[in-house]
Amino acid sequence: MEYMDIKVKFIKGFADKTRLEILETIKNEEKTVQQIVDAIKGNQSNVSQHLACLKGCGIVTARQEGKFIHYRLLDEHIKSLLEMFDTVLGDVKQQVAACDKNEKCLCGRGAYKCLTKRKKISL
Amino acid sequence: MEYMDIKVKFIKGFADKTRLEILETIKNEEKTVQQIVDAIKGNQSNVSQHLACLKGCGIVTARQEGKFIHYRLLDEHIKSLLEMFDTVLGDVKQQVAACDKNEKCLCGRGAYKCLTKRKKISL
DNA sequence: CCCTCACATTAGTGATCTATAATATGACTA
DNA sequence: TAGTCATATTATAGATCACTAATGTGAGGG
Structure with a gap:
């Protein structure tokens, strides 16, 4: 996969309203899926899909703890x-x-x- | 139009391979449409459409000079x-x-x- | 074990985006 | 003012994306 394609995919990760809302929500602290769903008043399936997308695009990362999964920004660069x-x-x-x-x-x-x-316009 | 929608539109402006290539081309100096077409080996109509998009998304700006139109990044922030x-x-x-x-x-x-x-994974 | 909770996955459909081809328009030139 | 060049515009078809609803799966508790 070419660099340019990777770059496009990465940027596309940000190019959606729902995903931007999710990112806004977890910008400062990690959240579980349900917390995110509530925060953006979304639907579980939809949010889960967008989280998978964000993860695949290298924008967020997940941490499992019992039956909860906590999502957060991948690193400080993403926040910047x-x-x-x-x-x-x-x-x-x-x-x-x-x-x-x-x-x-x-x-x-x-x-x-x-x-x-x-x-x-004529110059 | 909500802030969030503006933001999405702006980011979508970057979320395409052809557009990224165009931006790469004019990153350091302005170019005419034909110069851009040649640089990315694109087709005139397609490039013209993407330029319109970039302009509408607030990413580039255009300057006419006779029958040529020169495109460049809107400002230094875009370059950053x-x-x-x-x-x-x-x-x-x-x-x-x-x-x-x-x-x-x-x-x-x-x-x-x-x-x-x-x-x-059980913790 | 069975049940429930938290979450992921799949399928299907409608919406949106991109590329191509054809055409139009404004600007310069002979 | 007819022709040509540079660029914009439109139409259309195919590709990609996002939302919803339904279902699957792992984890923990009784």
Whole structure:
């Protein structure tokens, strides 16, 4: 597996609302699955799947203790990265939000709704 | 639009191989669309769409000069973030790659291939 | 052992994203 | 102003992802 593919997979781990909520929840201390489910008002199966994803992406790690399983961030770097997202978003927030008056902004048809119409600019 | 949704959209901007390649290409200096297309051996339409995406996600910005359009990273924070991805991946690489012997690792059916089978651990 | 709890797994479906091909648009040039 | 170049846009089909519901599995307690 190429480096680039690993990188994409890792980043995709963060690219989901539910997963970001989970990470927010365990950012400072480990939590059991049920605690996470309650915290984000999610459903057990769904949360469990996202936790598996986060684990597979190298973002969290798990520790079993009796019948409970405690999840936490893999290491401090992950926490820094989460904080960095917020920092950078500070700058960019308006911009990102603005383009989203018209829904999504990724590839495919959605993307173009974000573009301001091309203007005549001649230099 | 909620903060969390903005954050997801922003991060999704990075969560694609083609887009990461584009960013790599313009990491240190601005490039025209055609230069980017050549650099990543992509196709014009596809690259153009990804650039629109990156722009809408607040990751790059564009500058027109005659019939050329030059793209570059929005600001230094974005560059730092890109570098941070690599730093963090340094730690995590093996882990992420390992789980991917069996293909993908995100939500849905793919996710579980990553999990090591539950072992009997009793404490 | 049987039961329950905490959690993982699977299957199925709908939603979202990506790539390709075709076409459109603005800018420069002859 | 007709043509060409650089880039954007649209449509569409296929791939990938996320949610729900149902079921499976290991751990601990009676």
